[in-house]
Amino acid sequence: MMKKTIILSLLLLVSFTVFSQDKDAAYIRKIYDEALERGESYEMLRYLTKNIGGRLSGSPQAAAAVEWSRQQMLSYGFDTVYLQPVMVPHWVRGEVEIGRIVNSRKLGSKEIAVTSLGNAVGTGPGGTVAELVEVQDFQQLAELGEEKIKGKIVFFNRPMDAKLMDTFSAYSGASNQRGSGPTEAAKYGAIGVVVRSLSSFRDDVLHTGSTNYGLNVPKIPAVAITAKDADFLSDLLKDDPKLQFYFETHAQMLEDVLSYNVVGEIKGSTHPDEIIAVGGHLDSWDLSEGAHDDGAGCVQSIEVLRLFKALDYKPKRTVRAVMFMNEENGLRGGRKYAELAAKNGENHIAAMESDRGGFLPIGFGITGTQVEQDKLLSWAPLFEPYGLFQFKRGGGGADISPLRTQDVPTIGFIPDSQRYFKYHHTPIDNFEAVNQRELELGAASMAAVIYLIDQHGLR
CATH class of the missing domain: 3.50.30.30 (Glucose Oxidase; domain 1)
Structure with a gap:
């Protein structure tokens, strides 16, 4: 009798696992379909780069980008949109x-x-x-x-x-x-x-x-x-x-200037105190429009939440998009975000960053415990239909790295990097350098991983 019970339990577990994988695969397909057919990341990037341009911390353009991203997230009807004040350096290049x-x-x-x-x-x-x-x-x-x-x-x-x-x-x-x-x-x-x-x-x-x-x-x-x-x-x-x-x-x-991180979130339906953060850095160098570095990461992060809203997906946990300020020459925004998370007793179960450009997605890397790493790596087969193959241990991003002191697993979005250092920190990092389909595939891939974390956790 005991043997039959064990066998039955194993069969039920296998059946549930297969059902769960099928369900996840079907929903991930919906995410990609929405991003590729009706995605808005590319048009967001067009506005950010062409209407605002380079956004060095402390500059009028950085201030304009803060207000743009706040208004953009409000327009999508996110549950909460707010600013986190942070003092940032104000370096100016000079004209000669x-x-x-x-x-x-x-x-x-x-x-x-x-x-x-x-x-x-x-x-x-x-x-x-x-x-x-x-x-x-x-x-x-x-x-x-x-x-x-x-x-x-x-x-x-x-x-x-x-x-x-x-x-x-x-x-x-x-x-x-x-x-x-x-x-x-x-x-x-x-x-x-x-x-x-x-x-x-x-x-x-x-x-x-x-x-x-x-x-x-x-x-x-x-x-x-x-x-x-x-x-x-x-x-x-x-x-x-x-x-x-x-x-x-x-x-x-010059003297430090008051600026802001911009935060938008969809509240969790069953575990609202568990936070999954996804973000990019809003500031860029002044030589160009900052399209790959890191306008792409910002609009992809906003797009993750927009995709959930468009699909009427009600996350179990709170999903938060963060536009960090001052990654390029100070990391003040990332540090302030982690400082406030600790001060407010926030429980981040994961943080993801996109700061490697808007190129073709190939995978994700994770820094965390063995269990957390194994969980992310176990999802790799779900992404094979979309050409993602590199799921690895070790990953994150500069702005989310301060959260590691709070034992938050950090995940880095990995696009193909072979062209990145042609544009990085240069005068040619402009909107025209970004491929629309690659950008949208990246946003969909990020949303799919966050969906899986929301559904299953990492621990």
Whole structure:
């Protein structure tokens, strides 16, 4: 009798699992159909990029983006839409950015395009001119020491590793020269820094991005040059080690400015105190419209909730879209969100971020417990019909990373990254660079995962 009972229980469990999978597969199909036939993420992105444009923290455009996203979520009838005040840095680039080789034996004087690194100080009207010293990394910088660095401009010329299939790993392997290079060079008496743009391509596109000055070290001006110009300068230096470079910038950091995270949510029907957050960062660099970085992530996150409303889906848990402010040069919005979540005793059961561009979706990564990771990975077969194949351990995003101190599992949306570092932090990251179908597929994929978390939890 006991044996028959166990067998019957197992059969019922298998039957229920198959039914649940069939039900989930059918609803996921509805989500994709709605996104692909009547999706609104692309038109949202058009407005955000074309009518507002680049949205650097503290700028009038960032303020306009806050109000736009608030009104957009209100227009969709989300249950609650509100602002979270946060003080953000207010860095301005200045109108003049000039770069020039001044004493080449072969070329004489030659203009070189430059752009200030975010948060960098400017040179002022007098500019900065000195001999260039090329280095690949901080170890080589230390080996040269003050004797060969003092009074010079350090030229960091380490490219992203083209052999790595994961372009984000290649970016991580090269990004410290931008983030910490000016401070490391200043320790040895350098008066300026030139950094090779962080690009997967050897092209003539400038890439900006933040630098972070250390304590008790002089703040020196720093600019990026294109990958092509970096190779060009490196070749010139081989024949002319006394080559001098001049650059003039007028960047400055002003007083902090009041800004906001924008939050919209659909209240849970049975577990309203359990929160599933999905978001992107509303701010962008000032050189372009910020379409891939991260207008795409913002509109995809709003679209997740719009899809649920359009399908008349009543989530069990509270699903929350968050437009974070100030990811690019401070992460103030992400930190403030986590701070308020802890202060208010909120129970986040998961947080998802889209901040890798609006490209073709290929999967998701999760950081959490073994059980939470296994749960997400077990859903991978449901996404095979939609071309998603990469479900992996480890993932999240910069803005949701502060929630990890509260043991919140963090999930990163993974699109195909091979083109991302062509546009990242550049003047060409504009609306036209985003493919409508890829953007909509990404929003549907995100909504489908959040639907599964809402239905089944992660624990």
